[in-house]
Amino acid sequence: MSQAVAEKTVKPKSAWSGRQLLVLLVIGTAALMVSLTQSLLVPVMTELGTDLNASSDGIAWLLTSTLLVGAVAVPAFGRLGDLYGTKLMVLVSLGALITGSLVCALSSSLAPMIVGRAIVGLSVATVPLSISLVGVILPREHSGAGIALISAMLGVGGALGLPLSGVVAEYADYHVLFWICVAGGALAFPLIAKLVPAPPRAGEGRMDFFGTALLGAAMLSLLLPLAQGEKWGWTDPLTIGLLVASVVLIAVFIVVELRIASPLVDVRTTRRPALLLTNVASLFVGFALFATLIGTATYVQMPEVTGYGFGKSILVGGLCMLPGGIIMLLLSPVSARLAPRTALIVGSLIIALGFASRIVLTDSLWEVILGATIAGAGTGIAYAAMPGLIAHATPVSELAAANGLNALFRSVGSSLASALGGAILAAKTIDLGGHALPSLGAYQLLFGLCAGSAVLAALLALVIPKHSATADAALPE
Incomplete structure (x- = not known):
């Protein structure tokens, strides 16, 4: 009898309640909408240039402005979340998504659209803040699965943004993309305000505005040349000067953070x-x-005469990413069932396998989709593992800031991929009718670098300590 009573007592603790699922769905929707903004404009850049009568350099600032503002906002909002409440800062960052997207939706010229996209950059902090929020408000037995789902949204949004943008480019005006972000944010904002509980403030001290300015300057000095280096030239004095300045500013930032009582980042x-x-x-x-x-x-989308391309439309190119986005979402719970360190190793090796297949399997469209889907599966598992590793090594009073810093590292990795990938595709070309197009070897080199990058991530995960002295303090009760 006592055993039966015990089972009845334990069972409700392991079951998700309807309210918990609703809270996770609402926060996940907000994270997805923000993640979408990072890839949504890529397929329609040419249409934007024509409609806005702007040069390619000007149009590029629609992406660059979001990237640069986001690099500053992520660590700053993370620290503000620790000090003044994670839920509050989720709402602030989500408000930036709605405001910035609305400005873009109502704009018909380049300058206000760049301003709108810069405001959207503030919303990039939503995902790491949501990870911290879910980790605290959900019961301990469910927080791992919730964190894994929200973290995977970083990859899911990127993968789903391309096919969605392709559909809009094919059948509607690009302004619809901004209205989708407005609608998604406007739906999530009041639901989060009403349904999501506000956990107690975990951090102490005051906001480090000087450290924020230093880190912001360092990130701008690093990410701006990575975004513009191909146009400026990698040996241009401005490119080299900014990269050197970023190293100096990061060094100064570390020294300053070690000397103050309430740092932006606890070095x-x-x-x-x-x-x-x-x-x-x-x-x-x-x-x-x-x-x-x-x-x-x-x-x-490359023409068939290149010897490797399939001559498909923007829509088909985006749809090739859809299976990878779906598999990321479906496999995020798998990561929650594994030890975070193991999940990162497994996910990284799966990514490497996907890119290795892309090097050798080039004959059919289904082979391309298969390789991208395998890489997407690994990305979903690896991304979902990282917040668990962060939580095991970070005091709860610094958890939002630590997740923000981790998201910043991912953003720097994406910026490096954009810069290096663009340089490779521009350097290794074939001439077709006077037009220089990337060669198959250029793509294969890029895929090889990605496979190697994933293997390095797995090797690093192998030496991550299995347990941290701060683990018990970091995990929510």
């Missing part, structure tokens, strides 16, 4: 092997994810 905690190795592995996985996007949609 002493961040340099612990568990956190440092996880963040560097995140950079390599972020590199592989973005290269999947640029190496699949454009690949299948």
Whole structure:
């Protein structure tokens, strides 16, 4: 009898309640909408240039402005979340998505659209903040699955953004893309405000505005030349000067953060092997994810006379990414059932397998889709594993800031992939009727780099300590 009573007592704790599922769905929707914004405009850049009567350099700022503002917002909003409430900062960042997307939806010229996209950059912090929020508000037995799902949205949004944009480019005006973001954000905002509980503030101290400015300057100095280096020239004094400045500013930032009582980033905690190795592995996985996007949609759109392309439309190029996005979403619970370290190893090796197949399987469209889907599956597992590793190595009072820093590392990895991938595809070309197009060898080199990047992430995961001294303090009760 006592055993039966015990089973009845334990069973409800392992079951999801309807409210918990609804809360996770609402937060997941917000994370998905923000993730969509990072790839949504890529297929319609040419149409934007024509409609706005803008040069390619001007149109590129629609992506660059979001990237640069997001690089500053992610760590800053993470720290503000620790100090003033994670739920509050989720709502603030989600409000930025709605406001910025609305500005873009109502714009018919380049300048206000760049302003709108810069405001959208503030919303990039929504995903790491949501990861921290879910980890605290859900019961301990469900927080792992919830965190895995929200984290996987980083990859899912990127993969789904391309086919969605392709459909809009084929059948509607590109402004519809911005209205979709407005509608999704406007739906999630009041539901989060009403349904999601506000956990107690975990952090103490004050906001480090000087450190925020230093880190922001360092990230701008790093990411701007990575975004513009192909146009400026990689040996241009401005490119080299900014990259050198970024190194100097990061060094100054570390020194300053070690000397103040309430730093933006606790360098002493961040340099612990568990956190440092996880963040560097995140950079390599972020590199592989973005290269999947640029190496699949454009690949299948290349004309058949290149010897490898399929001459497909923007819509078909985007749809090739759809199975990978779906598999990322479906496999995120798998990561939650594995130890985070094991999940990162397994996910990274699956990514490497997917890219290795892309090097040798080039004859049929289904082979391209298969390779991209395998890489997507690995990305979903690896992305979902990282917040668990962060939680095991970070005091709960710094959890939002630590997740924000981890997201920043992923963003830097994606920026490196964009810069290096663009340089490779521009350098190794074939001439067709006076037009220089990337060669098959260029894509194969890019896929090889991605496979190697994923293997490095797996090797780093192998040496991440299995247990941290702060694990018990980091995990929510």
